[in-house]
Amino acid sequence: MIMFPVIVLSCAFASVVAMPGIYNIVESVDNEVHTYNFPFVTREEWQARTPRKTTPLNTPVPFVVIHHSYIPAACYDKEKCCGAMRHMQDYHMDDHGWWDIGYHFGVGSDGAAYEGRGWETLGAHSLHFNSVSIGICLIGDWRFELPPVEQRKTTMALIAAGVELGFIKPDYKLIGHRQVRATECPGDALFNDIKTWDHFSPYPHSHHDLLDVEEIPDSVKELIRGNGTVPV
Numbered sequence: 001m002i003m004f005p006v007i008v009l010s011c012a013f014a015s016v017v018a019m020p021g022i023y024n025i026v027e028s029v030d031n032e033v034h035t036y037n038f039p040f041v042t043r044e045e046w047q048a049r050t051p052r053k054t055t056p057l058n059t060p061v062p063f064v065v066i067h068h069s070y071i072p073a074a075c076y077d078k079e080k081c082c083g084a085m086r087h088m089q090d091y092h093m094d095d096h097g098w099w100d101i102g103y104h105f106g107v108g109s110d111g112a113a114y115e116g117r118g119w120e121t122l123g124a125h126s127l128h129f130n131s132v133s134i135g136i137c138l139i140g141d142w143r144f145e146l147p148p149v150e151q152r153k154t155t156m157a158l159i160a161a162g163v164e165l166g167f168i169k170p171d172y173k174l175i176g177h178r179q180v181r182a183t184e185c186p187g188d189a190l191f192n193d194i195k196t197w198d199h200f201s202p203y204p205h206s207h208h209d210l211l212d213v214e215e216i217p218d219s220v221k222e223l224i225r226g227n228g229t230v231p232v
């Protein structure tokens with residue numbers, strides 16, 4: 001547990017503390033308090049539904065997986081981004097039958113990070129890869145254009161915070177969703193960009209490599225071989 005002074009911020013306060021260089025201090029749903037040097041919007045603030053169930057994630061994780069939402073489209077203010085988070089959560093819970101929004105975090109084109117499942121809960125964002133990764137969704141369709149600089153910077157800062165807080169291994173590998181699943185996610189433009197980010201790993205190259213990824217537990221490799229069911 002990481003302890004900082006408990007300061008709970010109201011929504012009205014968030015824009016004030018989000019000024020560059022000033023730490024944004026938020027209390028997460030599990031009552032742990034983290035500090036971030038970028039705007040951070042809690043589940044409570046975007047009015048998340050209660051998860052049906054949660055499973056702990058074994059941390060620190062060795063991988064970070066980058067996604068785009070494709071739909072919803074990019075959002076440029078807190079109100080729209082909160083709506084996008086609710087839309088994704090409804091889609092994941094109601095259409096897919098998952099326990100909660102699949103991602104650990106969303107990041108908006110407003111430059112804010114939005115809490116999804118958070119650091120300590122198993123995600124549902126990359127089939128067969130969830131037990132070894134944190135999944136971050138850059139909200140928007142990034143096939144043809146890049147997310148704004150602030151959105152990319154906040155994503156990098158969120159990953160750095162995850163390392164600092166002990167939830168991501170310092171020698172983590174950064175990959176795009178398409179490297180572990182047959183999907184165009186996170187879009188060509190964003191995928192080409194993350195190839196230049198710190199810690200980008202060209203391996204695994206595709207989901208065909210998954211059985212050879214040493215960090216994936218044997219129980220999950222059994223699932224990949226077609227035995228058993230996949231947790232959502």
Ligand SMILES: [Zn+2]
Nearest residue numbers: 067068177185
């Ligand atoms: Zn994805």
